[in-house]
Structure formats: C-alpha cells, structure tokens
Amino acid sequence: MADLGVEICGIALEHPVINGSGTFDALAARRAFGDRMDQSFPFSAFVSKTITPEPRAGNPPPRLYETPAGMINSIGLPNKGLEGFLEADLPELDRLPVPLIVSVMAPSRDGFATLVERVGERDEVAAIELNVSCPNVSSGLIVGEQPAETLALLSALRPLTAKPLIVKLTPTVADPGAIARAAEDGGADAVSLVNTLRATALDPLTLEPWLGAGSGGLSGPAIRAVALDQVRRVAAEVSIPVIGMGGIESGADALAMLGLGASVVAVGTASFRDPLAGARIRAELDEELSLRGRAHLPRRLPASTSG
C-alpha cells in the first residue's frame, strides 16, 4: 500500500481522488443508496454542484447527448440559490465524512462577492471553488477566457475570505496557462481544470440542434488527452496546486494526471456509469504505484519560469 495522503491548500486529504463539481449529487445519492453512501464515500473531499445567488431551474430538455467515449450536457446550473443552499443543503452536506468544497458562480463581481462572503463564513466549508468557466452560462465564460477579468475578479474576492479559493479553468482558451497565472496573481490558492469542452450535437432526423440549449459541454474519456495537455501546460506555469480532471476512468488515468503535475484528480463523468467509480480509481491508483515500486504519489516539478 502506497501512501496516498495529500494536502491541498492546507486541507489534508486521505487520497487524491475527489469529484468534479456537478457530477455527483451526494444528497440525491443518499436518497437512492441510503447511509451506505456516506459509509463508503468514494471521494476524499466533496465538491458541490455550483450554486448561484438566485435559484435556477436549469435548461430545457433534452440536456444530454451520448458521444463516442463521452457525453455532451447542457444542464444549465439548476440549484436552490445561495439562501436555499445555506439553509437546506449545507447542513446535510456537513454530514459527509470528508471536507466540503463549495462551487459558486455569479453573473457579476458583486454577486461573486456575496457568495464568497456568505459561503466563506460557514465553518462547514473547507474551500470555495470559483466557477468562471461553465460553458452553459455566457457570463461565466467571459471571466474565465480573459486573464484581465480573472485577475480583477480574484483581486476583488481575495480579501473577502480566509478560506482557500480554487479557480476552475475552462479549456476553451488558446493559453490556459495565462488564465492560471492571472488567477495565481490575484491570490487564488489552487486551480482546477478542465471544465467541459464546448460541443454540439444534431438530431439525426431534423438536423436541428439536439440539446434544448443548442449546445453544451463535452466530457468523458473523449476529452482525456486534451485535459492531460492542459494540466501539463498549467502546472508548468503556476506554483499553486493543480486539481486535474477530464475523462479519468482508471487508476492509470489518474496517475498520468498526477504525473503531469496535478496534486489531486477529480472524477466526473465516470461516476455516472458507476457511483463508486472514484473508489475503484483510488484502489487502482494504489496498485499502479505498487506496480512501479513507488511508495508515494509523484512529486510535482517546480513551475518553470519560461512558459
């Protein structure tokens, strides 16, 4: 057994496998599986679905389309809004046996500020992830595509909380390293990537867009190679920790992501196929390390200064 323990932004994790935001609803899973879900919780930290200042119903159906080795979603961030989350969901999420990371998104800097202040003051919350890259909501895309916007947002939010701030990066930019650098310069404690890739599907009969919202985000093994490269590029640019995700389905996939510089990996679409995928990936990661005679996770090389 290798030592899988990691620390990220001062949070000690039992192992480096967490969930991607919006890919595992612990409260719904508790309804489907009961308390056994908590007893064998597959992740070492739980990242919530993104919450917004006001409640959102989400996008009209259809919201899903299966692709070769993946899927496109256009869910549209349905959530109870800040107040609903704090009152109804947070106490229930606090029962989970792992640290809680809350994902937030707002259409304005002020909205983000309110979310960060209100969520950040709660003891149940270990860290906040800023969703600046969700491709389903136009306002989110703009910040995460622009280094200047990203820097400005982080500079505004950093003084508002002592909790770690994680910036979730979009892959649909020419230079993800530049956005990550802006996040680091603005005071971010970590970056997580990749979010889904913008994608479209057509109804084969009508040749009209299949998804109710017209387009969505691609996830699953179909994007793994892209995600690996983006993690490599970002890890070379910043010295803050990187949470790597995108199509991870096995311990070997996780090890590749860690080897390229991620400190933690997140499992997303694979959990849809098996709610315990995260636990399997952790076990496989342990085996992969043992096979290579390694007692520890790969250590990240220092960030280069050359870009």
Place this chain on the structure above:
Amino acid sequence: MSDRVLAPFGRRCCEVSANRASGGYRVVSALDREGPQPQPGQFYMLSTDAWGGPGGRPYLPRAFSVAAAEPAREGLRLDFLIEAVGPGTALLAGLDSGDSLHLTGPLGRPFSDPGELGKGAAGAVLVGGGIGVAPLALLRRELARRGVPQRTLLGFRDRAHSGGLELFDCSEIRTASEDGHTGHQGYVTELLGVLLEGDDARSAAVYACGPPAMLEAVRLMCAERGVAAELAMETPMACGFGSCFGCAVPLADGGYMRLCVDGPTVAADRIESALIAGSGH
C-alpha cells in the same frame, strides 16, 4: 408502495441466466445476489462488458424498468424486457447465459397505491404500450398478490414490436395492435376510453407506461374524466441516481423534476405534457 427500496451503493456484476425471445422483444434474466427485492416501477441502470467498445459507444448505462423479480437460488432473478433499437440495447439484447450484466439499482420511486393517487380509488387499470409494458408486469403481480382489483390493457404497433405478455402471468389481458395481429385493431387508448366511460371509472387509478404519445393521450383522457393516473416515464439519463441532472421533466407548476430520483413514476397532474423533448429516443 411509495417508500422506496434502496439500492446497494455502486455498480455490481450479475450473471445472465437466460435470454429468450418474447414476441419481437428479448427477455434477459440475471441473477442478482446482492440487491433487494425491487418495487414495481423501479429501474436499474444496465451495461455490459462490451460497453465503450469499438467506436466508443455505448458509453453511458441504459435505464430499464424491471419486469419481474423472483426469488432464485442464491439471490433474485431479475427480468428485463429489451428491444434492440440502438447500440446499447443491441448489446443488452445479445447477451448470452453466463455473460456479465452490470447493474445499479433498484432506483427511483415506485408506483403509488391506488388510494394514494385518487380519493376512493380501490382498483387499478394498467395501460401499457410496446416495450413500456415491462414495469406493469411487476405491478400487476404485486397488485394481484395484495388482492387489488385490476384490468390490464396492452397495445403494440405490430407483431415485430410486441412481446412480454407472458410476464404478466395472467390470461385476462386485453390487447390492441395497430396492424390487427392481436386483439382490438387500433390504439390501446381506445380500450381505455371504453373503460373510462363506465360509471365507476373513478373507483380505479390508471397506471401507464409506453411511448410519449400514448402517455400523453392517457394523461389527457384521465384529466378530462377526473380519473387519477400515474405515468412511468422515460428520458435520456446518464446516471440514474440524481447526479447528472440530465433527466429533467418540466412540471406543471414551473421548474423541473429529476425523473431518476423524483420519478420515473409521475402523478399525471404534476406535468403539463408527457411529450418531453428528447424522450422516446
């Protein structure tokens, strides 16, 4: 029936014990050694070893209502009614005895009791269409076991798109077919219409599962006559346990429900239409 049975956490591997023809469909049976007895209306997410094979599809598991669940040696025999219509269903329909069937379940909200659906409803009318007859087979057995009076009406397009009758273990089924190969030539909703004209129509709740157009016709007929109805619906679904938010069904009073955890059985008066974009594919 509404207190749902909970699934073991995680996907498990079951051995296929039989795969037989049933009309134009297949009945695939698997031995579940770990799961609990499912309730009528609940479903499982199914996949096989060949998932994600050449071409990368199918990738996501497929949701199937359970049609029968009988005690067997060392577990439970689960029967699924399958029609090969795409890459996932083709693999499921082609399973052989001894193959692995990966499943998560039982999931979702079971059918309600007649009395929970309609004031004074003591009996049940089951209306099934095509492959959608599956959950009604398990419901019929459960209602019969409990002595609830019932009528079963099943409709099919043609001989190639029919099957599953023997799962009902009952000779008193009225059938309809669009090509006239069995029973009344026409739609199953025409049989329902005749039944609902009776003075005692409100003494029974209607349970329906089938193609969206059939469900919508049932919903409208029951609403018009003040008869309580519950629909077992289907939409594209990635996970089956509330995580993907893909299976959204618009509600009559605004917003959406997740069909996997808040359904798949839905009281007909909760929705404005059973014609959900993307369902029936």
